[in-house]
């Protein structure tokens with residue numbers, strides 16, 4: 001991606017982390033299991049060269065209520081720079097909220113009215129040295145943004161716009177996953193922090209703004225079962241150690257590294273341990289992967305004749321990979337709901 005980075009040398013950085021989007025807090029919980037590095041290593045200053053980090057995350061904070069939101073108000077007034085804004089959860093469309101609002105964090109001290117997540121983003125994102133979307137919901141919309149959703153929610157880039165650049169000159173940095181693989185997030189944060197300290201080059205991102213070293217390969221390329229696939233030896237149910245492509249695995253067209261690094265601390269990694277890949281890291285998730293248990297494209301031609309059909313299959317897969325790397329068109333920041341939602345009760349909009 002083309003963008004002009006800044007080369008500062010900060011020795012102290014705040015991390016403002018909001019999970020007030022459409023979120024289950026699963027990414028926060030996931031990151032507590034990180035080990036490369038752990039949150040504790042970063043917060044206690046155990047990483048050489050890293051700026052001192054102050055974390056503001058409601059699940060992990062000691063403060064509550066107004067005491068917790070105080071740092072966000074200070075940042076919005078320009079009194080807490082530099083800071084990295086971490087956003088968890090998809091962004092609802094407040095242009096179609098009727099008489100209410102979809103999500104909020106804290107109240108306005110003057111009016112007592114709830115402050116929506118969208119207002120916080122408008123205030124904080126332009127001031128943030130970097131903006132990181134943690135998890136697929138914040139990155140692309142995720143589960144909440146599937147067809148038929150009533151909130152018109154979207155990913156952070158859908159909301160801020162493709163041209164958005166942070167105060168540090170970076171686009172939104174996406175670390176998808178449902179939930180995020182904890183070390184994927186911590187490695188990304190570490191890179192951004194080292195960049196803020198002037199000790200790392202610009203973080204390399206792909207077209208979907210994911211760190212290239214984490215999302216450059218497919219699930220299939222790291223899968224323990226790939227040899228079965230190449231031999232055309234497929235599982236017929238979930239009790240088999242063989243390739244699961246015929247029972248619904250989308251690994252060949254999905255960019256994700258958990259088959260290499262596991263879910264946490266090297267353990268697990270969906271297809272390695274018997275779970276089909278349902279594409280949870282992808283911009284097209286979940287809609288383009290449903291119904292999850294059907295045979296994915298390429299499954300029907302995955303036979304012992306693989307060697308003959310290999311080039312054709314690879315071409316088909318790259319087409320499917322391109323499609324899965326695109327978000328559905330109803331995820332946008334326009335004043336209209338186009339998800340196909342139909343209210344099932346009177347008074348719904």
Ligand code: SF4
Pocket residue numbers: 219220221223224225226227229242243244245249250251252271277
């Ligand atoms: S189980 Fe999935 S990821 Fe693993 S080899 Fe089969 S298709 Fe590829």
Ligand code: SF4
Pocket residue numbers: 177178219254255256257258259269270271276277278279280281282
């Ligand atoms: S292997 Fe598939 S389902 Fe599992 S974490 Fe990666 S993208 Fe998600």
